[in-house]
Amino acid sequence: MSGVRWGVIGVGDVVEHKSGPALQTVPGSSIAAVMRRDGARAEDFARRHGVPRWYDDAQALVEVGGVDAVYVATPPSSHAEHTIRAAAAGKPVYVEKPMARSVGECEAMIEACDRAGVGLFVAYYRRALPRFVAAQRVIQEGRLGRVERVEVTLLRESAGGGWRLDPELAGGGLFVDLASHTLDWLDLVFGAVTVLGSEVDGGPAESRVNVAFSFGSGVTGHGRWDFEAGRVHDAIEIVGSEGSIRMSCFGAEPAVLTTARGPVALPAGQPSVVQQPLIENVVASLLGQAEPLSTGATAIRTTRVIDTVLAGHRERHGIRFG
Template sequence: MTDTIRWGIIGCGDVTEVKSGPALQKAEGSELVAVMRRNGALAEDYARRHQVPRWYDQAEALIHDPEVNAVYVATPPAFHREYALMAARAGKAVYVEKPMAMNHDECLEMIEACEAAHVPLYVAYYRRGLPRFNQIKQLLDSGAIGDVRLVQTTQLQTLRPADGQAVPWRLQPELSGGGLFVDLASHTLDILDYLLGPLGQVKGFAVNQSRQYRVEDLVTTTYAFESGVIGMGAWCFNAYKRQDLNEIIGSKGKLSFSTFGDDLRIELADGGVQQFTVANPAHIQQPLIQLMVNELRGDGKCPSTGRTAARTSRVMDDLIRDFY
């Protein structure tokens, strides 16, 4: 790979406006040189506003642009496999949004294609690069709460109103692979994998209680990490309020944090309490993007790969398969 990683974005929608697009421009050794959207006028507008040299309305044209040596697929999951395979065949490094694909089988196909083409495959589980979650990992690894015994996750949201407008793609299973569980819980399941290792056996239920959309709106699970730690989780998207809480319980204390907020707290057996504040960067994907760029330039390893992300897709498949 050359000294400068020159990115092209397929699908320059909302997620690329602040979270990722500017991060590709600001990371050291990284440039954003082309964007693509099926609506050419929107692609041109994005390129103009973000000072990107070229824009396209065809993915093939962007992928085969000789100035592009890494492709970021920022479309809904229904298109991740297609574009990842196309980029791999062109010999370009691949970065896809999360969840990695529509299901675990597609993830495996993407991994095999990239490995056969000898190109890296990364996934936008960007919490693996954020300072707050790396502080959590350091606390756990240092034994701050002793030996980990149990993990509990509760995520609640109120029901999104059906306001007569078009149903968001995240609530269309043919585009997203599921509902908000797939979109949001994937972040929690992935960061738990990062903090505590891979999950093994998973059991649970997925139901649609509100009947407002065609997707699951409540998922519960119990699971076992390969390490022997046990976990349980509940994700309810038709509740009375919003809540975002993960609790990791150990032999000496408890570590509590949110997936989407910025809180981090430790309670110890002796009554001691520690509260931490670790701010997120302005462009939240930038730390992970920097790790990817560094690896592509021959320095270090990125912690979010196709293989790590596929584990999260396998867990979600296990939990929602019977529903669909």
């Protein structure tokens, strides 16, 4: 494979702003075809972005010649379906996060891609964003000393609306959509997350979640996510014996390292297209030039944490996924 020609399933706001421009500009990458159930919108996207083909049927897109890999950018409820379809056609898959609604769906995706011998990548793009890479490097270099605890807080004024609040489509509410970013990055830095206890409140789409967790290294942590808090606050704090890092998950400002010498801002360099660094890695991986940063094997661990946290809540509300 000398380059990667993408077929994109689902061309909404994420593809328009967060990923699509990178798929078109990363060296060795281009969009060859797009699909949306609303064919007129698929055609409009194709026309505006110079994409040669458009479809209103996913099967037609994955089977067409001239498509080397498939990007699935639909709500999580159809991630497994489209991934399995693409794998059956022999196409590697880059799928949006969260990987799927449940561990069972993730396992089916991994099995399909393994059986077909194709790669499976997941869009946990904070693994490659410069400010997160800088924070990870500081931790790995031991500049915090012995890491002791992690505190995560995400508060929003109100939960808003849309499909992300429909558990049938999203797998839950905004905890599933937003906390998954933070949990995946913590998994990258400290290893698999173990849930020690959780409290979940709200309707079927959970609105308040408190989680106590730990990592294999002995580091403990706590997370609070409240999407009806009436105020906004976004902080990840990592505390060690010799210093701390404080940063947001969803802002663009640099992480701040504080030691005995005082605070210092770490390198940031937020790209204008936030998925570009990860897409560069995915393309390089498909071309045999790099090891992948975010795969089905890594992403399923975050879905496993979410399933554990929400198990009782889902049972109370009769939420089940096949």
